[in-house]
Amino acid sequence: MNRDYRCQTDRMSGGIPAPRESLQQNIERITPQNSFNHALPVGRGTCFDRRGFLRWGTLSVSLLSVLGFARIIQAFLSAGREEREPTRFMAGLWDEFPRGSVVRKRSIFVVHDQNGIYALKGSCPHLGCGFRWIQEKEYFECPCHGSRFERSGHLISGPAGKPLQHVLLTKNMKNEIIADVLKAVPDDFRLTQG
């Protein structure tokens, strides 16, 4: 049987049958049931017969579904377990915070004033950006929208509507200062050396 179902042969050869074809195959090729091929636009591209159409159709549909499933697998596998910032940690020893200093420790600022040591949460109450202590100007400034806070955490200016949150500091048996970010304390909270 003739297994070459591609229909471009007579176009490529200008209607002259390819030499490999027998007379019988040539007659089969120009019989009316094949004539729909001639209704297709004439050009240099491939024209599909039924088998070719089904083959390419199946192939492209499977390729699409494989791509779709690959996307699902990619999304599924992208949910890793991030290492979170600890909410309770050792901020340091007393000597690391000399009087008048403002020191960043992980997600908090540790401040030492004349009454003792306290800690401020290091994320802006406006939209949660991390901010900096500007030593020359003596205030905290948020890089996102420019909110400013005093050393004590009081609001100076900016879109933030609240002062900075004070968080709990404790000392353990080894005199290490432990910060607990989740525990809020009032503004007058101070940790003293005694």
Add this chain to the structure above:
Amino acid sequence: MEVSNIFRFRKKDHSGIAAFLLHLHPPLISRERIRLTFTFCMGGLSFYFFLVLLVTGILLMFYYRPGDGSPYLSVREISELVPYGNLIRNLHYWGGQGMVILILFHMIRVVLTGSYQGARQWIWVVGMVMLALAVIMDFSGYLLRFDRETFWAGFVALGVVKEIPYLGEALHRVLTGTSTYGQGSIQRIYLWHCVVLPIAVVCFMIYHFWKVSKLGWAGRAL
């Protein structure tokens, strides 16, 4: 029919792995063999379900934690936090249930057409072993969820194993690694479910498919 012309490979004597592969994937398939009502395709469909279970199972292994943390918590993470996690988990769950049901229907078909007889008897025996393995895998997967319901299911089931005379205690120890069923047993259940039993099933499957293909389906040569 000029068989020797069609099966071109007949001219060379194929043996070993080549003959095996040609049985699994022959170049020609009879029209009769692919007719749907011939076998209702249920063996093939259960194999397809097995492939789905393999893919989704490997995906679930990326997140499941059988260890000392809570296995149930990692299951909750998969279905509630991981993107498409619920889809993958449900595909795995329903694929497992579907595979057991399909295998049962497949075996009913084999009984009704009498295809378990004669030279095919070992296909049938291996098939029964695979049914048992499929049920065990289904149940052990259920145990991996390790919520309150499945904890008691496992406690009862492995308690029954323990009651087998003479062998029970030792078998329980081998299966779970613990003397009483608990969270410590999940590590072992996990490995049985994900590694040992699937490999065993694949080995049996290879024999099953090869023999089916070699003997022809339901008394007819391919």
